Amino acid sequence: MTKAPPVPLLLGGKRSDGRRPDEVRPLEMEIGVITNADGSAVVSYGRTRVVAAVYGPKEAHPRHLALPDKAIMRVRYHMAPFSTKDERKNPAPSRREIEISRVLREALEPSVFLEHFPRSLIDVFLEVVQADGSTRAASLTAASLALADAGIPMRDLVIGVSVGLINGTIAVDLNSLEDQYGEGDLPIGIMPNLGHITLFQLDGSWTRDKLVEAVRMAYRAVGEIYGAAREALKKRYFEAVQEVT
Amino acid sequence: MPRYVVPRQLVYPGDPIATTDYEVSGPVYIDNGRYRSWCLGLVEVRDERTINIVPLEGTYRPKVGDTVIGYVTDVLAIGWELDVRAPFSAYLSVHDAVLKPIDLESVDLTTLLNIGDMVVARITDIDVTREHPISVTIKESNLGRLEGGTLVEISPVKVPRVIGKKGSMIGVLSMLRCDIIVGQNGRIFVKCGDVRDEAFLASVIRRIERESHTTGLTDRIKETILKYLSERGHQ
Amino acid sequence: MASITPWGKRIVPVLKRDSVRRAVQSGIRTTGRGLLEYREIRSEVGVIETADGSAVVRLGNTQVIAGVKAGLGRPFPDAPNEGVLIVNAEILPHASPYSEIGPPDEFAIELARVVDRGIRHSGYIDMQRLAVDPGSSAYVLWVDIYVVNDDGNLIDAANMASVLALAHTSLPGIRRKETGEPSLDRDNRAVLPTTDRVPIAISIGKIGDKLLVDPDFDEEYSLDGRVSITVANNHVVSAQKTLGYFTQREVERAIDIALDMAPQVLARLRHGSP
Secondary structure (H helix, E strand, O other): OOOOOOOOOEEOOEEOOOOOOOOOOOEEEEEOOOOOOOEEEEEEEOOEEEEEEEEEEEEOOOHHHOOOOOOEEEEEEEEOOOOOOOOOOOOOOOHHHHHHHHHHHHHHHHHEOHHHOOOEEEEEEEEEEEOOOOHHHHHHHHHHHHHHHOOOOEOOOOEEEEEEEEOOEEEEOOOHHHHHHOOEEEEEEEEOOOOEEEEEEEEEEEOHHHHHHHHHHHHHHHHHHHHHHHHHHHHHHHHHHHHHO | OOEOOOOOOEEOOOOEEEEOOOEEEOOEEEEOOEEEEOOOEEEEEEEOOEEEEEEOOOOOOOOOOOEEEEEEEEEEOOEEEEEOOOOOOEEEEHHHOOOOOOOOOOOOHHHOOOOOOEEEEEEEEEOOOOOOOEEEEOOOOOOEEEOOOEEEEOOHHHHHHHHOHHHHHHHHHHHHOOEEEEOOOOEEEEEOOOHHHHHHHHHHHHHHHHOOOOOOHHHHHHHHHHHHHHHHHHO | OOEEOOOHHHOOOHHHHHHHHHHHHOOOOOOOOOOOOOOOEEEEEOOOOOOOEEEEEEEOOEEEEEEEEEEEEOOOOOOOOOOEEEEEEEEOOOOOOOOOOOOOOHHHHHHHHHHHHHHHHHOOEOHHHHEEEOOOEEEEEEEEEEEEEOOOOHHHHHHHHHHHHHHOOEEEEEEEOOOOOEEEEEEEEEEOOEOOOOOEEEEEEEEOOEEEEOOOHHHHOOOOEEEEEEEEOOEEEEEEEEEEOEEHHHHHHHHHHHHHHHHHHHHHHHHHOO
16 A cells, blocks of 8 residues: 655654654744634644634524524635645545544534534634645644634633654654655544543554554644643733733 | 642633632633633632632623623614624614604604614623524613714723723723723723824723733823823823 | 534434433443444345445444445556545435435545545555556446435444445456557456455444443434544554544543454454345
8 A cells, every 4th residue: 555755754763854753843823813803823833834713603694503502613624725735726625625624623612612602603714725744633723722812612722733653653743745655644633631532533554552652642742732832822912011011 | 629820820721720629710610620711811819719710812792781882783673683792693672772652654763773873782681592682772871872983892801901990990091081981792982072082092992902911001001191191281 | 615513413302312321321221232232233245236346234223335336547646556446425315314415415425534544544455456557547446335224323334335345346357449448348357356454443432431332323412422443454544533522541442442343343244244
């Protein structure tokens, strides 16, 4: 199944982009980038960049979609036509994007107190503007930060990371080369305070031990990304302090 | 049993605050015997056993009795649909809008309130099973149609800061001698004799929103207003 | 297209949900099954004569048909020496009061893609033997999943039906025109080249801190979490959390349950086919 990559994925303990297996790419996060939205965030994992916007809670339209005892959530994950390295991506929603929209919604819903807003709607829009692997993991983090920015009540943030198997070694935060040529990919989303896993997808070929180890590694990587997420939220408030003191 | 936070600490969604033997108020939930924050907030330790979390972000949650500022989004048969910045629409019936009964056959409702018109209203009832879940009235003193002036929208959770402890902040703002109506839904109406004062007051309110989580804010705002007043006086 | 919190199955009598949950919390199920016990698996292959391979699987009352059609097409540019696998799923309006007429919705798309990844990453089909002319022509295997009755756990049933249909697929031969251009010869057939790495999907539900396999329709809307783990030859080849959340320990237990159950389910599937 596995085809040979154009460059070695792992050489002398270093990955093709120079990282150690357990090393996350440089992270960039900024909150409140879309002033029109109730909440927004832009999140970069290396070259992968996602813009998230949250609108709501607002009246649910069409009304027949509304639930009497809680808010409904609408999640759209979409890749910009110019976001891919090779050919232009057709902007029409693919089956992959529809499925990812669904798994991201299922990953966010356990974190949000939807029952606080019966009959209303919370919109979460995710646009991948530049893709270099781990787009759904970065989207999840961006969505969660935008929800926090919107002040929507939530049990915890949800932080996404992908863990993969390259040349038999477990590595975190896969880039697109590793995603394409590695032996396995495990995108995972974790609520850091509660320790709950809300996104869990996997493909490849994993023994039990490697898989259990990969999940443990995901928790560690999530801890690091969560630290950056907290910093980003803090920056939104405590830059204002510096302005005035 | 432990408390996990210190005064004025910034807390994030999911952060543990204290065990449930403490008195914790604000945007918190209980998970496994512990209070956790459900949004970004600042810790206020009131005494040994009492903690309050002040939310830094939040949406407007309508309550009966709230004074809100809304605008007309539709003119219906015997009333108006209003946007009050809540997850559902509000309804103002003719009976709650005019003092004397009117003849609905002959009076065109748009002559009373038309689409886009702004009102300050009080919430009288909430029932999510209705088409317009929020009912409001404008048939009380200090309520009614708003004309002229400027509207400032801020995050609803910052409204208490604009009012201040025991009205301290609003007291400072009133030095400008303008009309100020604060809606619980984060809409604030200001109207001054001088259009420059109005623009200045609006900018001051936006600044209160931006710096709501900082200490000594009332004093800084007071300073700014005094400075503005003295400079204006010299013109 | 965006994903919206679904309406249909969410509103059920609280009493029904509570009784399912209470039973599971005390280690039993309202249907009398054990927590780690599958429903009866009945299967039949070759049920559709017009297909190149087909099977129907009944998992309890859940009923899924899979039909395989072979065609010729261009291989993917990044795999010029391999055949092409395309899995599609339709949840028929017959299947439950909640299924709607229309193109596949997010549930049908997820169902197809989860089954697809299980087959693909297990290496069950020897895709390299499905190349015809490298780079220009290859077999295209269409697997169409039809959900006829939804009594829960569609992923496991759809996976079983697809695997059985593929196991009994006869591949049309290749005929060449004078120009050398290949076309299908449906009169001369060979067995589809498969391997011993049979993918078996094991869906695990969570209620409170209890895990159970093969949730039925009533159980599905009482769950706090659900994950489907596909196993082939003692390796996990695909997984998808489709509902709720799990703790780290629960995920590890779910992996163990899947690795443990998959050979048993495979054995029962083999016995179920005539």
